[in-house]
Amino acid sequence: MTPIVRSERHPAWRRLPARNTLYYRSPQQTDTQYVLSFVFVFEHEDDVYEFAYSYPFTFTALQHELSYLEFLELPYLRRQELCRSLQQRRVDVLTISSPMTSCPLLNPGSLPAVSSDLSGRRRVVIITGRVHPGETPSSYVVQGLTNWLLSNDSGAEAARNAATWVIIPMLNPDGVFLGNYRSDSMGADLNRRWTTPHESVTPSLHHTLRLIQAYRLQSTFHVSLFIDIHAHTSSGQSFLLCNPPSPMLDVDRPRALERIARLPRLCQTHVPGFSLARSTFDQDAGKASCARRVVGAMVPDGISLAYTFEVSFFHCTTPGCATACGPNSVAHVPVTNGGMTTSGSGSGNSGNHNYGISGNNGNNNANSLSNGGLYPTSTGLSRTTASGALMRNGSGRGSSLRRDGSGSGIANGTLNAMIGYGGNNNNNNNSNSSSSSSSSNNNSNNSSSNINSSANSNALSAAANTIETYMDVGRGLGIAILEYLTTSPMR
Numbered sequence: 001m002t003p004i005v006r007s008e009r010h011p012a013w014r015r016l017p018a019r020n021t022l023y024y025r026s027p028q029q030t031d032t033q034y035v036l037s038f039v040f041v042f043e044h045e046d047d048v049y050e051f052a053y054s055y056p057f058t059f060t061a062l063q064h065e066l067s068y069l070e071f072l073e074l075p076y077l078r079r080q081e082l083c084r085s086l087q088q089r090r091v092d093v094l095t096i097s098s099p100m101t102s103c104p105l106l107n108p109g110s111l112p113a114v115s116s117d118l119s120g121r122r123r124v125v126i127i128t129g130r131v132h133p134g135e136t137p138s139s140y141v142v143q144g145l146t147n148w149l150l151s152n153d154s155g156a157e158a159a160r161n162a163a164t165w166v167i168i169p170m171l172n173p174d175g176v177f178l179g180n181y182r183s184d185s186m187g188a189d190l191n192r193r194w195t196t197p198h199e200s201v202t203p204s205l206h207h208t209l210r211l212i213q214a215y216r217l218q219s220t221f222h223v224s225l226f227i228d229i230h231a232h233t234s235s236g237q238s239f240l241l242c243n244p245p246s247p248m249l250d251v252d253r254p255r256a257l258e259r260i261a262r263l264p265r266l267c268q269t270h271v272p273g274f275s276l277a278r279s280t281f282d283q284d285a286g287k288a289s290c291a292r293r294v295v296g297a298m299v300p301d302g303i304s305l306a307y308t309f310e311v312s313f314f315h316c317t318t319p320g321c322a323t324a325c326g327p328n329s330v331a332h333v334p335v336t337n338g339g340m341t342t343s344g345s346g347s348g349n350s351g352n353h354n355y356g357i358s359g360n361n362g363n364n365n366a367n368s369l370s371n372g373g374l375y376p377t378s379t380g381l382s383r384t385t386a387s388g389a390l391m392r393n394g395s396g397r398g399s400s401l402r403r404d405g406s407g408s409g410i411a412n413g414t415l416n417a418m419i420g421y422g423g424n425n426n427n428n429n430n431s432n433s434s435s436s437s438s439s440s441n442n443n444s445n446n447s448s449s450n451i452n453s454s455a456n457s458n459a460l461s462a463a464a465n466t467i468e469t470y471m472d473v474g475r476g477l478g479i480a481i482l483e484y485l486t487t488s489p490m491r
Contacts, residue, residue: 013459062092066169069150075099091207095167126212128168128228131171131228141474159485227308229309235278240307
């Protein structure tokens with residue numbers, strides 16, 4: 001996993017060569033903290049460069065996207081403000097359902113709940129994302145799932161009829177905006193704060209649990225699934241973490257395990273690059289206060305259908321992916337035990353190192369070299385097609401959204417700004433990328449030269465393909481959930 005870079009002259013994100021990048025154990029840490037060090041030669045003294053860990057997805061981009069979806073006035077989509085963050089940013093919740101149902105917390109009783117089966121209750125699927133701001137692939141997965149659900153695909157229509165989908169796409173907007181990797185604006189890892197969230201300290205967690213509880217207590221609804229979407233930096237494939245059935249309750253354990261394992265098996269079939277072998281029942285004591293465990297404990301019968309979905313940062317869908325993207329492959333940069341390489345940081349030849357890429361200091365530092373999911377907002381930001389796939393030219397592939405619901409396509413350039421396909425950069429966010437202007441004493445003949453500038457089109461294509469894969473993962477996850485809902489009895 002190597003950093004990506006772009007500049008004003010070459011706006012497409014490009015990944016640095018593995019030969020220029022090293023991970024090694026930190027000489028200042030006694031545990032498993034690593035340092036990321038890389039060599040970079042600034043090619044033009046009057047250019048501005050930005051570095052990031054992965055392809056960014058900002059709070060501003062999300063707000064543009066949700067505003068556009070709201071503009072479409074789709075009868076099966078409702079956008080609402082769940083709460084405000086500590087720094088007063090919106091925490092949005094999307095409800096996707098056909099017919100539309102009431103939210104028992106935000107607009108109770110305004111619309112009847114149409115049952116999903118003869119039990120008289122309607123299934124509810126709750127999806128959350130981006131509690132860790134640096135895990136930007138999770139936002140693309142959520143977006144791919146959302147776009148598929150809103151499309152005119154026959155499966156999407158069946159999914160809207162089968163359940164009410166409640167999606168909270170960004171639980172930690174402050175951390176995203178500030179450029180943090182795991183923490184919020186107060187330096188806290190929100191995914192270790194679910195046990196006792198307080199409205200004045202962790203408002204998004206507090207109101208999310210209130211929302212889940214409101215659906216649980218409403219007799220016309222049945223919370224069937226809860227999935228918290230993350231991104232993983234060391235696995236070459238996506239996987240699920242599951243809660244085992246409670247040993248304290250009298251349940252048929254083999255049948256309970258089989259019921260919980262059904263969704264991972266379906267993901268193996270429908271989600272590109274998913275690994276059933278990597279999926280596991282997780283009871284790590286250090287994760288007792290994460291979303292999956294806390295929401296799972298709310299289920300009275302002890303059979304928790306709450307999951308953590310981990311998408312791989314360097315997602316690969318080719319055969320033999322687990323081997324091709326394994327820790328010993330060329331897709332990973334080497335780990336060494338000492339020394340530090342140099343990178344230009346203003347003078348073009350000075351040493352530059354960043355501690356805490358996966359540890360303490362870097363997590364909470366907006367200037368650390370870790371992708372907290374921010375990029376300079378572009379005036380050229382445009383919309384996504386409903387198919388969940390990224391279109392580099394905006395022409396669309398598959399089902400697309402229109403205000404009239406006809407799905408004949410929107411030709412306005414999907415996510416071009418995110419991957420640097422034109423548009424003007426306006427830095428109204430503190431970008432979670434390190435920006436630097438080169439100086440006059442650059443050594444352009446350095447043997448560790450950067451990616452050649454003529455490769456911009458290839459870089460654009462590589463970025464688009466990666467993001468498209470993330471979004472296809474979201475679409476596949478939606479199909480797997482739909483099959484689960486239509487083949488599993490409601491308890």
